[in-house]
Amino acid sequence: MGFKINHIAVVVADVQQALGFWRDALGLPLQRVEHNAREQVDIAFLPVGNEGEIELIAPTAPESGVAKYLAKTGGGLHHLCLEVEDIALALSDLAAKGVELITPEPRLREDGILYAFIHPRATGGVLLELYQLPHAAKSELA
Amino acid sequence: MGFKINHIAVVVADVQQALGFWRDALGLPLQRVEHNAREQVDIAFLPVGNEGEIELIAPTAPESGVAKYLAKTGGGLHHLCLEVEDIALALSDLAAKGVELITPEPRLREDGILYAFIHPRATGGVLLELYQLPHAAKSELA
Numbered sequence: 001m002g003f004k005i006n007h008i009a010v011v012v013a014d015v016q017q018a019l020g021f022w023r024d025a026l027g028l029p030l031q032r033v034e035h036n037a038r039e040q041v042d043i044a045f046l047p048v049g050n051e052g053e054i055e056l057i058a059p060t061a062p063e064s065g066v067a068k069y070l071a072k073t074g075g076g077l078h079h080l081c082l083e084v085e086d087i088a089l090a091l092s093d094l095a096a097k098g099v100e101l102i103t104p105e106p107r108l109r110e111d112g113i114l115y116a117f118i119h120p121r122a123t124g125g126v127l128l129e130l131y132q133l134p135h136a137a138k139s140e141l142a
Numbered sequence: 143m144g145f146k147i148n149h150i151a152v153v154v155a156d157v158q159q160a161l162g163f164w165r166d167a168l169g170l171p172l173q174r175v176e177h178n179a180r181e182q183v184d185i186a187f188l189p190v191g192n193e194g195e196i197e198l199i200a201p202t203a204p205e206s207g208v209a210k211y212l213a214k215t216g217g218g219l220h221h222l223c224l225e226v227e228d229i230a231l232a233l234s235d236l237a238a239k240g241v242e243l244i245t246p247e248p249r250l251r252e253d254g255i256l257y258a259f260i261h262p263r264a265t266g267g268v269l270l271e272l273y274q275l276p277h278a279a280k281s282e283l284a
Contacts, residue, residue: 003169003170003190003191004190004191004192005147005150005190005191005193005194008147008150008222010265010266010267010268011267012266012267013266017266018265018266021241021264021265021266022265022266024239025235025236025239025240025241025264026232026236027145027235028145048145048146048147048224049145049146049147049193049225050146050192050193051147051191051192051193051194052147052193052194054222056266073267074267075266075267076219076262076266076267076268077218077219077220077221077222077267077268078219079219080150080196080219082190083191090168093167093169094167094168097166097167098167099163099167099168120218122163122167123152123160123163123164124152124154124155124159124160124163124164124198124217124218125152125153125154125215125216125217125218125219126152126218126219
């Protein structure tokens with residue numbers, strides 16, 4: 001089918017505090033922590049098994065979207081990201097079926113990943129991100 | 143490390159309506175829909191790639207815990223479930239580290255899965271379930 005779980009994003013108040021649970025108590029490996037200046041967040045990446053990872057996302061500025069989400073909800077599960085093989089095809093297909101898209105056209109990140117978001121109103125309440133990875137290392141999924 | 147994503151649970155108002163997005167529009171395969179009489183929910187299971195699945199959970203009685211969650215939140219991402227190799231060891235280790243557990247002892251389901259829940263207060267806001275599968279088909283993870 002070509003789908004794969006890429007990540008589950010969790011909004012937290014503080015990455016180091018959250019790592020006290022996810023890395024130190026639970027025992028997931030920490031791959032890296034990076035600062036995303038554009039989104040004004042710190043992100044910790046914790047791979048799980050052979051597929052997918054947990055991303056712990058903490059705001060670093062009070063005006064950021066993530067800071068507002070944290071203030072409103074207290075944090076927790078934020079979005080789910082699935083990899084697809086052809087994101088442009090997936091988006092045009094979803095649009096043709098009347099699905100509400102936040103980003104009708106895929107956007108390109110610096111690392112080469114194409115991404116888009118589907119509105120929670122269309123999914124039953126889930127903010128759903130789609131990824132198309134830059135290299136076609138999809139043969140494992142066949 | 144022995145961890146694996148088992149499922150991401152999404153609370154929805156109606157399973158068939160939600161399948162209109164997840165199966166019909168997005169294109170995930172539907173494995174089955176089952177009624178869980180004890181929890182008073184319908185659950186649709188949609189495998190994603192080689193690991194993990196999305197579970198769409200809808201209340202079938204207004205008094206159920208899921209019905210109350212739906213009424214309060216409108217639905218959406220509900221919990222994350224990770225497989226571990228030895229759930230008793232994981233729980234005793236977490237308890238020793240002061241992690242707040244909802245179910246300090248693993249519980250046994252009819253299908254042989256041992257499960258437990260970790261409190262969102264301990265995880266940064268995520269209701270986290272742990273599974274230990276009945277058969278030690280873990281060699282793929284080594």
